[in-house]
Amino acid sequence: MPPPPSTAVADAVVEILKNVSRRPIEPTPASDLIADLGFDSLQVMETVAELEDRFGLSIPAEDVPAARTVAQVTARVEALLQARRLS
Amino acid sequence: MTAPLRTLPAALDDAARTGEGFVFVSGTTERRRSYAELQDASRRFARLLLARGLRRGDLVALVVSDSDQFLTALLGASIAGMVPASLYPPATTTEFAHYLSATAGTLRSSGARAIVTSGSFAAAIAGLQSSCPDLALVISWDGWQGAADPHSLCPDISLDEVAFVQFTSGSTSEPRGVEITHRSLSANIEAINGPMGLGTSASDAAVSWLPLYHDMGLVGMALGAMYAGRPAVLMTPATFVKRPVEWLRAISRHRGTVSFAPNFAYDLCVRRVKERELEGLDLSCWRVAGCGGEPIHAATLSAFARKFAPVGFRETSFLPSYGLAEHVLAATFPPRGRAVRVAHLPGHLDIVSCGSPLPDHQLRIVNEEGLDVGERCTGEITLAGPSVMRGYQGAGELTAQTIRNGWLHTGDLGFLDEGELFVCGRIKDLLVVNGRKYHPQDLEWALDELAGVRRGRAVAFGLSRAGTADRVVIVIEPSGTVDGAALAHAIRQRVSETCGVYVDEIVPVPTGTIGRTTSGKVQRIATRLQYERGELRSR
Numbered sequence: 279m280p281p282p283p284s285t286a287v288a289d290a291v292v293e294i295l296k297n298v299s300r301r302p303i304e305p306t307p308a309s310d311l312i313a314d315l316g317f318d319s320l321q322v323m324e325t326v327a328e329l330e331d332r333f334g335l336s337i338p339a340e341d342v343p344a345a346r347t348v349a350q351v352t353a354r355v356e357a358l359l360q361a362r363r364l365s
Numbered sequence: 366m367t368a369p370l371r372t373l374p375a376a377l378d379d380a381a382r383t384g385e386g387f388v389f390v391s392g393t394t395e396r397r398r399s400y401a402e403l404q405d406a407s408r409r410f411a412r413l414l415l416a417r418g419l420r421r422g423d424l425v426a427l428v429v430s431d432s433d434q435f436l437t438a439l440l441g442a443s444i445a446g447m448v449p450a451s452l453y454p455p456a457t458t459t460e461f462a463h464y465l466s467a468t469a470g471t472l473r474s475s476g477a478r479a480i481v482t483s484g485s486f487a488a489a490i491a492g493l494q495s496s497c498p499d500l501a502l503v504i505s506w507d508g509w510q511g512a513a514d515p516h517s518l519c520p521d522i523s524l525d526e527v528a529f530v531q532f533t534s535g536s537t538s539e540p541r542g543v544e545i546t547h548r549s550l551s552a553n554i555e556a557i558n559g560p561m562g563l564g565t566s567a568s569d570a571a572v573s574w575l576p577l578y579h580d581m582g583l584v585g586m587a588l589g590a591m592y593a594g595r596p597a598v599l600m601t602p603a604t605f606v607k608r609p610v611e612w613l614r615a616i617s618r619h620r621g622t623v624s625f626a627p628n629f630a631y632d633l634c635v636r637r638v639k640e641r642e643l644e645g646l647d648l649s650c651w652r653v654a655g656c657g658g659e660p661i662h663a664a665t666l667s668a669f670a671r672k673f674a675p676v677g678f679r680e681t682s683f684l685p686s687y688g689l690a691e692h693v694l695a696a697t698f699p700p701r702g703r704a705v706r707v708a709h710l711p712g713h714l715d716i717v718s719c720g721s722p723l724p725d726h727q728l729r730i731v732n733e734e735g736l737d738v739g740e741r742c743t744g745e746i747t748l749a750g751p752s753v754m755r756g757y758q759g760a761g762e763l764t765a766q767t768i769r770n771g772w773l774h775t776g777d778l779g780f781l782d783e784g785e786l787f788v789c790g791r792i793k794d795l796l797v798v799n800g801r802k803y804h805p806q807d808l809e810w811a812l813d814e815l816a817g818v819r820r821g822r823a824v825a826f827g828l829s830r831a832g833t834a835d836r837v838v839i840v841i842e843p844s845g846t847v848d849g850a851a852l853a854h855a856i857r858q859r860v861s862e863t864c865g866v867y868v869d870e871i872v873p874v875p876t877g878t879i880g881r882t883t884s885g886k887v888q889r890i891a892t893r894l895q896y897e898r899g900e901l902r903s904r
Contacts, residue, residue, distance in 0.1 A: 316867045318681040319456060320629075320799055322635060323606040 287333075287359070288352045295348065296329045307349035329355055335362070368553040372398075372522045373443040373529075376592045377404050383594040387587070389432050389601040389613055398433055400591060403440065406674055410441030414479070417502050421446035423478040425531065427578075428452045428468065430484055432599045434506050435577045436587060438481045439529065446522055448756075449619045450475060450530035451543060451578040453485060456801075458494065458820060460862040465489055471540040472497045475758055479782060500652050521661030524548040528837055530579060530758050533802070535692045542758035543690045550584065552751035553693035554592045555725035558584065563623055563684075564588075565654050571597040574605035574612045576629075579659050584694040585625050609633045610642045613673070617646045620799045625655030628662055629667040629799050639673070648675030653701065657686040660788065660829065661796050663707045663715040680704065687719035691773055693752045697722055708787050718785045726750035730781055739782075746779045747772040794889050796835050796866070798826035802865055803827075805889060808839060811863035815855060817847030822879050825868075825894040840901065842879055842894050849873065874901050 288307075294306050295315065303315050311317040317325070326337050329351075335358050345351045371379070377400065386399035390698035414425065424440040427449055429435040433452075442449040443545065452471055455464040468490070476499045482490040483506030491503045528550045530542040541671050558565040575582025577599075590597035598619045604614045610732045613634065616624055616786045631894040656666065670680035681702050688695040699706065699720030706718035722728040729737055730744040756764035767774055778790040796803040812818045822842035827835030839860070843852060853871045878901065880888035895901050 288416070294641065310858065312859075312861040312865075312867060313854070316857075316868060318799060319865065320606055323603070334465045 282323065287356050289361070290332055291329070291348060291352045291355065294325060294332065298324050298328060306350045309348045310346050311348070311351070312346065325351070333359060335359070368555050370548055370555070371525075371592070372547040373440060373550070373588075374522060375587075376551070377407065377440055380404075380591045387433070387436070387590075388596065388598040388619065390604060390611075392604055394621055396433070396670055403433075403436060404857055406437045407440035407444055410437055411445035413504075414442060414445045414447060417479075417504075419445070419447060419479055422449050422526075423447045424587065426450045426452055426472060426475070426477040426480040428475070428480065428486070428490060429506060430454050430601075430858055431506070432577055432587075432601065434483055434741065438506075439577075442481075443522075443528065446526075448527045448530060450477060450532065451583070452532050456865045461489065463863045465493065467540075469493045469496050471542075472500055473498050474540060475530070475532075475542055478502065478506060490721055495573050498806055518811055519547055522547065524551070527755060531578075531583075531690050541760070544600065544755040544758050545693055546755050549693050549752050549754065550588070551592070552725075553695060553723075554589050554871055556583065556726065556752070557589055557695050557698075557725065558593050561724050561768060562695065563589075563655075564701060565593045565623070565748065567595075568772075569593070569622045569874045570619055571595065572600070572612070572616045572619055572624045573613075573626075574599065574600040574602055574615075575626065576602045579658075580688070580690040580694045581625055583629070583657070584679075591798055605630070606633075610638045610646075613638065613648060616651055617648060617676075620650040622650055623653040623655070624651065625653075627658040627799075628656060628660065628665050631656065632662075632665045632667055635665065635668045635672055637654070637855045641674075643676050646673075646676040648673055649679075651678060651682055654678075654682040655684045657688055657695075657719070659684045661717040661719075663705060663717050666705055666717070682702060685717045687717050687746075687777075687779075687786055689775055689777070691754045691767065691775070692748050693754070695723060696726065696746075696748050696752070697728065699785065706785065708782060710789075716787045716789055718782070718787055721784055722786075723750075723752070724750060728781075728786065730779060735769070740781050740783070742790060743780045746775045746777045746788070747788070748775060749773065752854050752874065766875075790829070792894075794826060796825070796837060798827075798835055798837070798866055800834075803864055806865070807864050808837075808860050808868075809887065811860050812839070812841070812847065812856060817845060817852045819844040819876065821887070822876075824887050824889050824892040825897075826889055828897075836869045837866060838870045838872065838893075838896060839868050840874055840896065841877060842876050843873045872896065872901055878902070 292305050298321050299315055301316055307314050330337055341354055345354045380400035381404040389396045425447045426440050429438055455461055478499055479502035481504045487505040492501055494500050525548045527544045528547040533541050533543055552746055556562055571586050573582055573586035575586055577583045579681050587597055598615050600615055617794045666683050681704060684703050686695055687697045697720045699718055708716045714728040727749040729747050730740050732744050733748055749772050772844040776792045779786050792803055809823045812823040813820055819842040824840045827837055856871055857868050880891050
């Protein structure tokens, strides 16, 4: 399977965030998951599980607190995909 | 008929002879630890504590996320005659700096002599020593070696000594350490396991994903199984929260018979377990599906039962219960194997019966004068009997306010119907989001230094909602001419960093709207009532 281009990753992240949120949200790259999108810790973990399923990744628990904005989440997923391609 | 009461070390002694033990589950890995192995490790840890100069009765704080390490440290401190005290570990959504300052406050006010910690935050916790004068020792689990010195153990601990202290919330404003004696712990566990509770027998196995720094996970699941000499499968909370189906898979795989969780866990399974994940599950072994720790919603339980009936779940397995850390854990249970009993009150959600008081325990519903109210009349739930805590550690005045003439005033509201308890709210103005309690004062204090909010003019409160977390509302008096949307963003950011909770609604009101008590405290309840009546005028 060819690696998805990064806009595809960004689009998928936004789609997953919209599904996980139970509020009508319009995430932008700068949106903070907790402060702006209203995610609680359970929804953050649900997002992680959905990202793992979508991209076939294993996202380490230590990565979770570090990524607070949509852009940071996207970058983290891209880095993990990149690492997988190189390994 | 009633089992003799036992201290923690005595119960571990008995359990070590059974051949049973814990299974620790994290992600996809499982590790078995027999009670005999746990006892051996705990004894080595006890010797280490003694070798490092700690003495009988010293408070040993635990901030340990690994379940095996946590239980070894807890039991080790107990064997050494010390008092283990569990603290909250950092939450993923809270800024670590705020967590550290809250933890330092708890360590100072509790007079903890040692702290046991592990993992990535061990180094940061170690840095707290300079600001905590009583804290003589920081033990990082990762560097721990068993002490060789043959310090003598088992210093003949009495049932009336404190078995552990449990800090009931991560609050910075009011850290409260609940002191539980061995006598109370044992009495509550025997009542839980007894015929009027779970009816635990030699064929039972517990499965839990609950955190061990919380009473339901520690007492109800881990220690409850250990006192009964039965196995318990303990999964990390993160494993469950990431993939709720893992809880059900563990029950199915280990043929679990007893598992407790708060309402939100059942709700998560309803919403997040996918149809394809049902394949291979067999929940027909699950005879007690306990629910407690936060308001229980009848609709959540019936949705769970509908969804998982095809894989063998029985609705009569539900055991809604009422309890609190100040009463060790459990206070009431309904009869097992019965359909969930629901009261329909006009203007309320359906309320679930939590059953009757445990044997040898008493419950009264009282009004503000402390007098009994009649059946079906709402009042404060008060409890008496062997499970009432000794008190809040180092807080005599608060203890005297809470335990009056032997009756524990829970701050929870409820009524009795045919002798069964229905819980319908709180007097204490705590916020409850996903089973975690937040003090409104913490949210208010977080805004003290925020530009655009008049200092000390913020009021936070929670509104109960059907089947989900409290709706968190903050009423503020803005200062100056800060843009409304920017201010709302700044408030949400600050509160989420400090307290780890999302603010659902921010209500700016004109200067002078928020009342003060004579002692200068904000009038939280009055403000909430004004909000609920629609009397708050937006600025």
